[in-house]
Structures are given as structure tokens and as C-alpha cells.
Amino acid sequence: QFANPANPQAHATTTGPEILRQMDGDVDAIVVGVGSGGMLTGIGRFMRGASRKTAIILADPEGSVLAPYVDTGRMVQAGSWAVEGIGEDFVPPNADLALVSQAYAIPDAESFASARELVLAGSSSGTLLAAALRYCRAQSAPKRVVSLVCDSGAKYLSKVFNPIFLAQEGWSHPDRHGTVRDVVVSRYSEGTAVVVRPQDNLRTVFSRMRSADVSQLPVVDESGHVVGLVDESDVLAALLTERDDPNKAFARPVEDVMVRRLETISADAPITDLLPLFRQDYVAIVMDGGQFLGVATRLDLINYFRIAI
The missing domain is CATH 3.40.50.1100 (Rossmann fold)
Incomplete structure (x- = not known):
């Protein structure tokens, strides 16, 4: 050739x-x-x-x-x-x-x-x-x-026409502010954040985690407010309590197992403010004023430094 x-x-x-x-x-x-x-x-x-x-x-x-x-x-x-x-x-x-x-x-x-x-x-x-x-x-x-x-x-479709891929490459929001806002890849207001509702069941949680390749999901109510966080360990714990009937566990609503104590951080905070949260194994819930912007994880922070090089 x-x-x-x-x-x-x-x-x-x-x-x-x-x-x-x-x-x-x-x-x-x-x-x-x-x-x-x-x-x-x-x-x-x-x-x-x-x-x-x-x-x-x-x-x-x-x-x-x-x-x-x-x-x-x-x-x-x-x-x-x-x-x-x-x-x-x-x-x-x-x-x-x-x-x-x-x-x-x-x-x-x-x-x-x-x-x-x-x-x-x-x-x-x-x-x-x-x-x-x-x-x-x-x-x-x-x-x-x-x-x-x-x-x-x-x-x-998973690359050129995938808004999450574009955001991960830094092309969706090329302006840099040096704040936590820059670290958030998938933004709720733009429809790219993967979330679940409190009434969704754990089968939905698992499906969305698997398709988006994430280990945790913010739980957002109909008004757009973040009311909890559900991760793999929450799903696994529910399954272990229903070993004889996994279908019963998967049918449980998210609100039954989600974590309600959330660690929030302002989108305008300096990026270094994320480090204490990550040292405690927290996922950062990023707020833009009173509105939910998205989540920031360790991997998001690593990606931020990758595209900044």
C-alpha cells in the first residue's frame, strides 16, 4: 500500500x-x-x-x-x-x-x-x-x-460525535480559568452528565455505569437538585443483602441505598481545593452558585493536567 x-x-x-x-x-x-x-x-x-x-x-x-x-x-x-x-x-x-x-x-x-x-x-x-x-x-x-x-x-459516533470525548480533549470548553470548573468534563446543564433519579432502580444504575464506564453517579431530582450519590459499593452491598434474590436487589430504588452526605465544592474554587477531598476518597460535587455543574473525580483531574501539557 x-x-x-x-x-x-x-x-x-x-x-x-x-x-x-x-x-x-x-x-x-x-x-x-x-x-x-x-x-x-x-x-x-x-x-x-x-x-x-x-x-x-x-x-x-x-x-x-x-x-x-x-x-x-x-x-x-x-x-x-x-x-x-x-x-x-x-x-x-x-x-x-x-x-x-x-x-x-x-x-x-x-x-x-x-x-x-x-x-x-x-x-x-x-x-x-x-x-x-x-x-x-x-x-x-x-x-x-x-x-x-x-x-x-x-x-x-463514540469519538467525533461524542460530546464527552470532545470535552475530555478540552475542545468543548477551551478557555481555562484555573478553577474547579475546568476539571468538570460532563456538565449537567449541557446534558452530558450521566445521572440517575431517586426513583430509578439499581438495574438502571448498573446499566448507566457500565455504558458510561464510571463507578459512581450523582442522584438528581426532578428539580435538578443533587440529593445523593450512588457508587459501585452501594450496588454491591444491596446485592449481598439479597443473595438469594438478585432481581429483588436490582429492583430497589436508588434512594434506598444512595449516600446523602455530599461533599460539594464551588466551581470557582482553585483546583488545589480538590486535593483534600480526593485524599479522603470523596467524589467532588461541583456547584455553580446554586446549580449543579457536574462531578469531579481523580481521573478528571489527571485528564485536566494531560490536556494542559
């Missing part, structure tokens, strides 16, 4: 001619990414013979070495990126970067936003569309520009 000459040849004989035919022979630029390099090279070589005016534009995830190499001719240290399918830490043998007229390094947040807001597609398509928009906005006259949507977004 990375070195097989049949790869670019396939795009030179099929993809390139199809683009030119569908554009009625008039295309100013084509925006592509590089995984193996076959598409860029095949389309680029075809256009060099069939449409000399057509510019090949490289869309590259920020962190990949390819866009910097096009811009400077030097290899840089590869970084990391969340976009899948394109970007490399080396120049693939099939990638003829001499065909590229201009390259754009697109941050992950911009790629994901483009995929979410413009089309139901994967992150690599978001990178291509973001680069195409940058290219078009830089022009002084209208241009006929082609890019590609590589696949459906249906395979990316």
Missing part, C-alpha cells in the same frame, strides 16, 4: 479522470490527505497531464511531518493527533509531495468541528474540509475546489 505502484496508478486511471469529468474539465484545486500517498500522487500525476492549472492541496493533521516537510523541505519531530487515517511520521514512498502546491496543518479540534458541523463524516474528512475552507478563504477570486468525504460518520 505504501510502496506498491498500483496504488497511485489506480487513482491516476480512475479517481483523477472521474473528478475532471464531473467538474466538466474545470477544477482549480483538489484537497487531499495522505495515508499511503496513493491518492495524492495518482490524482496529482493525472492532473499534471490533463489539467495543468489544477493545484494539489495537502490537508494534514497538526503533528504530522508532511505539511512541515512541504513548507520547509525538512523533517520535523512527529507529534500526536487524534484524526484517524491520514498524517504520518515519515514520507511514504508512494507520496510524491513535489506535486503539492500548498499544505495546511489542521489542529484536531478544527478537524472534528468541521466533520460535526458540515457533514456526517469521519475525522479525516473533517481535516480535508477544514483545509479546503482555509484555501478558499485565502483566494481573491472564486475557485472551483474539490475535496473528498472518505467515509460515513456512523463509525465515529
